[in-house]
Amino acid sequence: MSAAIVYKPLTFAELPAWNEDDHAAAFKAFRKSCERVLASARERTASDKVPPPPAALVRACTAAGQLPAHASKDAAKTFFEENFTPNALSHKGPKGLFTGYYEPLIHGSRTPQGQFKTPVYRRPPDLVNLVDETQRGTVGASLTHARKTDKGVEPFFTRAQIEQGALKGKNLELLYFADPVDVFFMQIQGSGRVKLTDGTVIRVHYDGKNGHPYTSIGRYLIEKGLLAADKVSMGALAKWLKADPERAKKVMWQNASYVFFRELKGTEATGPLGAMNAVLTPGRSLAVDPSHHTLGIPIYLSAAGMTHVNRAGGAFNRLMIAQDVGSAIKGPERGDIYFGSGDAAGRLAGVTKHAGQFFVLLPNEAPLRAQAAQTKVTPKKTPQ
Template structure:
């Protein structure tokens, strides 16, 4: 199922992939691509033909018949060689922020320091960069690289997890930030850490549950946030839409992130998994859906053939939807037969 305008989103996402496939970085990515028969030219021709079918088919049934006739569906082997893929969702958080620190706005997001290329490895841990309580301030190696301050420590952390954010500033202006680099650590999920420590049950674990837990137990942020040593730096994006790892904008419900050492960048894919939507009562329900998507992003937690992260847009509803997704499904790539 889709909503009005969904077809336009799909067309827009296809056009962004075609833009990427015309770049030198796409040429290089496909020169190194490990799977025989999957070439940049074939991916590009597949997108152009799929777009033609989308634009000119008279009925959904006619469109689907043509796709099945003209395209091959390559299924990802998943994490078990049986095709099982684990799905999560990501989004652009919208929070309050300030360009200056105040007693209320104390938790900074940082630019990448100018001397970052000279930092010794292993890089400093999260606790060494911001303190166990997030308030290391002038003592931090990052002092002087602050970009903006937030009221809530968990909100600042969640912008790092999502890789971008939109901030409603105290002066009434809007500021957007995007990924600007990271320290050299793998990602650790604090939600999984809470489950491991039996603080919350595995069943029903979601972003709203995690937020509720830390609102009820704020001091535990000092214990759990430092467990994720991967620290994200930001740059101001001047209102531009969030971009994926391919350098093109990501489209809500139509862009996915996968492991780009394995999966074809910019390619057309089909995912089959439950996706949450608001029903007529304003409640989230998650029907099993099959959706055409474009592979346009990656992430530090997205490793192997059995992981997909679905981009769901910005704001609270997108966050609630993204926070619900933690289940399995299937992933297929569509390529023209010839």
């Protein structure tokens, strides 16, 4: 059962460094979410299982549509101040923690050749969702996906079974890569850009998972005494795994979760997609726990010790938009910041693990309580 949240209304003047933020950048990201919120409100049917977006959020999104997409900083700031009320959170859940994720760039091939022997698979036709994709973070250790059979559904193959050939010969191979560790981390991120052997670059994205719970191998290595807790980062994990491929295989199998991908094409390929099917914005898109927060809602983050993100240094105080979810993102003040594509973004994401605080901007006329209503999405996106 999720911890109850008490919302304490504040003024915008009480938000740390509110006036110094780039509200125009946040507004652009918010507009992307609003396209999905408004579409969900228009396109609902009687069979929809996902609750509708809150009426107050729909009204705020309608108001956002009256402004140009490239609104000035002052206009964007005024929009948020007129349409939302910031709230501090009081709860019995874990203290606020911010991490980061990104979109890696990896070399790969459409066919098995030379060094490219490790496949990633497209979504199997017998894979079914047991919960909506936006709800994956709310079911604990329960299966989120399963394998459909003539007798009903059964657990899908684990990571170990898949990597030992459970899907071989089913014509599900999407791409091939040189290093299983790169594949593992791309699955954790949920998306990737792939430079093919002919020099072209494509974008692949999450298209479902095998449904088994996500297990942190970093935590596993700490518990086994193989890595010190203060030394664990994305870079340290990758270095440890790549040092011994056979050892790495057994450790990665501790995480039974396995992600399937699809290639993005056309307008979809302009950037990685979050759980709302909105293109993510570097430094403004946030993955949250959907059992506590409505997707599409603005959330102001404050982390005094997170000084590596801003070019000039100093505390991290920034208005983000809740646009994504992740199996490891659990708790009222647990946030995963999308940093963008490529190595530089990866370096930022890899060293981000800082305490901080959420200030949730609830749309005016909304009840001051936790709203877990979710925006309707196509059940195909987001990292594990």
